[in-house]
Amino acid sequence: MARMVTTQRKVISTVAAWLVGFLIFFPILWMVLASFKTELEAFAIPPSFLFFHWTTENYVTVQERSDYFHHALNSIIIAGGSTLIAMLIAIPAAWSMAFSPTKRTKDILLWMLSTKMMPPVGVMVPIYLIYRNFGLLDTRTGLVLILCLGNLPIVVWMLFTYFKEIPKDILEAARMDGATIGRELVYVLTPMAVPGLASTMLLNLILAWNEAFWTLNLSTLEAAPLTVFIASYSSPEGLFWAKLSAASTLAIAPILVLGWFSQRQLVRGLTFGAVK
Amino acid sequence: MATQQTQLLARTLLTPAVALLFIWMIVPLALTIYFATLHYNLLDPGSETFVGLENFRYFLTDPAFLASLQNTLVLVGSVLAITILLGVPLALLLDQQVVGLSIVRLMVIAPFFVMPTVSALVWKNLLMHPVSGLFAWIAHLFGLPAIDWFNDAPLFSVILIVAWQWLPFATLILLTALQSLDEEQKEAAEMDGASAVSTFIYITLPHLARPITVVILIETIFLLTVFAEIFVTTGGGPGLQTTNIAFLIYSQALIQYDVGSASAGGLVAVVLANIVAFFLVRIVGRNLEA
Numbered sequence: 161m162a163r164m165v166t167t168q169r170k171v172i173s174t175v176a177a178w179l180v181g182f183l184i185f186f187p188i189l190w191m192v193l194a195s196f197k198t199e200l201e202a203f204a205i206p207p208s209f210l211f212f213h214w215t216t217e218n219y220v221t222v223q224e225r226s227d228y229f230h231h232a233l234n235s236i237i238i239a240g241g242s243t244l245i246a247m248l249i250a251i252p253a254a255w256s257m258a259f260s261p262t263k264r265t266k267d268i269l270l271w272m273l274s275t276k277m278m279p280p281v282g283v284m285v286p287i288y289l290i291y292r293n294f295g296l297l298d299t300r301t302g303l304v305l306i307l308c309l310g311n312l313p314i315v316v317w318m319l320f321t322y323f324k325e326i327p328k329d330i331l332e333a334a335r336m337d338g339a340t341i342g343r344e345l346v347y348v349l350t351p352m353a354v355p356g357l358a359s360t361m362l363l364n365l366i367l368a369w370n371e372a373f374w375t376l377n378l379s380t381l382e383a384a385p386l387t388v389f390i391a392s393y394s395s396p397e398g399l400f401w402a403k404l405s406a407a408s409t410l411a412i413a414p415i416l417v418l419g420w421f422s423q424r425q426l427v428r429g430l431t432f433g434a435v436k
Numbered sequence: 437m438a439t440q441q442t443q444l445l446a447r448t449l450l451t452p453a454v455a456l457l458f459i460w461m462i463v464p465l466a467l468t469i470y471f472a473t474l475h476y477n478l479l480d481p482g483s484e485t486f487v488g489l490e491n492f493r494y495f496l497t498d499p500a501f502l503a504s505l506q507n508t509l510v511l512v513g514s515v516l517a518i519t520i521l522l523g524v525p526l527a528l529l530l531d532q533q534v535v536g537l538s539i540v541r542l543m544v545i546a547p548f549f550v551m552p553t554v555s556a557l558v559w560k561n562l563l564m565h566p567v568s569g570l571f572a573w574i575a576h577l578f579g580l581p582a583i584d585w586f587n588d589a590p591l592f593s594v595i596l597i598v599a600w601q602w603l604p605f606a607t608l609i610l611l612t613a614l615q616s617l618d619e620e621q622k623e624a625a626e627m628d629g630a631s632a633v634s635t636f637i638y639i640t641l642p643h644l645a646r647p648i649t650v651v652i653l654i655e656t657i658f659l660l661t662v663f664a665e666i667f668v669t670t671g672g673g674p675g676l677q678t679t680n681i682a683f684l685i686y687s688q689a690l691i692q693y694d695v696g697s698a699s700a701g702g703l704v705a706v707v708l709a710n711i712v713a714f715f716l717v718r719i720v721g722r723n724l725e726a
Contacts, residue, residue, distance in 0.1 A: 277713030419549035
């Protein structure tokens with residue numbers, strides 16, 4: 161039952177919440193505004209907030225000068241590819257641990273979690289050398305592989321917590337009715353698992369899209385995703401802030417939308433089910 | 437009923453994931469340990485010699501190590517403090533009845549979805565730039581001198597950016613936890629005449645203890661290896677002022693090409709992370725049984 165709240169209190173919390181929310185969101189808003197300014201207006205003092213000459217010229221220039229779409233495509237292939245492969249490996253594993261747990265299941269899960277605790281920088285040297293020797297540096301394959309392995313523990317964990325919630329009675333009922341394991345998978349489990357699968361994929365896409373340790377260290381140009389592309393704006397060759405803002409806006413827009421849909425899953429995925 | 441057949445199937449399904457993760461963990465780690473005992477520089481190939489623990493002695497006595505360890509601890513500690521101290525009141529605020537709450541929540545969570553290179557460069561160039569950044573203009577409005585953030589307070593600037601990225605995470609987790617708090621318990625306390633403050637101290641705060649611990653542990657794991665934000669803003673400088681352990685190892689490996697020393701450093705980072713991971717795994721494991 162909702163508690164009675166005085167109007168005054170509601171007004172105060174509303175104003176405070178909107179104010180704080182706006183402050184936290186402001187850097188993103190400011191960046192989006194800057195992307196529609198001319199370079200001159202982007203660093204003008206005093207800054208203009210809304211009354212400047214709106215232009216989409218930066219978006220055009222970003223593509224023409226630096227081939228934005230090439231890097232965006234890399235991001236899509238790397239994030240999408242690593243997510244798909246991770247799902248293919250993780251679904252059977254999570255299914256097996258959720259529905260036929262053994263004495264060791266808990267240990268295996270915790271061990272998987274502990275591999276995620278390993279700091280990437282701890283194994284950077286051998287990975288870099290292995291990649292160099294196998295010609296995997298600056299390739300999409302190399303990045304797909306490493307991001308897939310890096311996120312595999314989170315994917316298995318999330319799927320496991322979702323599969324765990326599917327009532328086992330339903331499976332037993334299906335078995336009683338003579339369903340084979342194959343039919344059971346397709347007709348009973350899959351429909352119930354779809355929401356969990358979708359949210360796991362969503363969170364994993366976001367993590368892979370924003371990953372900025374391996375992508376920065378293992379790719380330079382050919383395979384460089386958007387994280388690396390944006391980093392190239394850090395070299396101070398003139399003031400390209402409006403263009404930086406345009407490129408950044410394009411780089412974060414799709415993930416911001418996906419992210420907003422997956423807030424709840426984020427909590428579950430990143431806390432390994434410790435907070436629901 | 438698990439038959440032998442299904443048990444076999446279950447094991448077969450589990451094998452690929454376990455095998456891959458095992459290789460992913462063991463091979464690079466074994467190589468790191470091996471390299472750490474070698475004198476091995478990429479600029480001088482073929483000259484690898486076994487030097488025992490020499491690299492560890494070199495890495496641990498390097499003044500850069502102490503400086504970067506200190507920077508790492510300050511960075512992790514400050515970001516944790518900021519995100520928890522602001523995250524708790526923010527989560528409490530969002531747990532109130534707020535008109536348009538879903539939009540506010542979207543605005544609050546947004547920074548977490550921004551890729552690190554974007555947030556770092558936007559903060560550095562659009563907000564913190566000493567001449568044309570927004571902060572400089574605001575300081576000017578109040579008649580204050582502009583701050584040259586990345587020269588005068590480089591580590592603090594990095595801390596601000598990283599804290600902005602992680603505040604949404606802390607808030608969201610604490611908010612999720614608050615929403616699972618039993619409303620009736622709070623109501624009962626109110627009816628018994630408990631003040632808002634004592635309700636907070638005796639009911640809300642104990643309920644938040646566990647999620648706060650989880651936030652601290654998970655953030656620590658990620659914050660120990662903050663890299664991109666430093667890479668695109670300061671490059672570890674000026675001097676060593678913003679070099680953390682992750683950045684130090686990166687620069688030894690890929691700028692000085694000193695494989696041996698970087699590997700020794702990598703192992704130090706693994707040990708540091710494992711201390712935190714030990715506690716996190718125990719908390720998560722306890723939850724698994726419940």
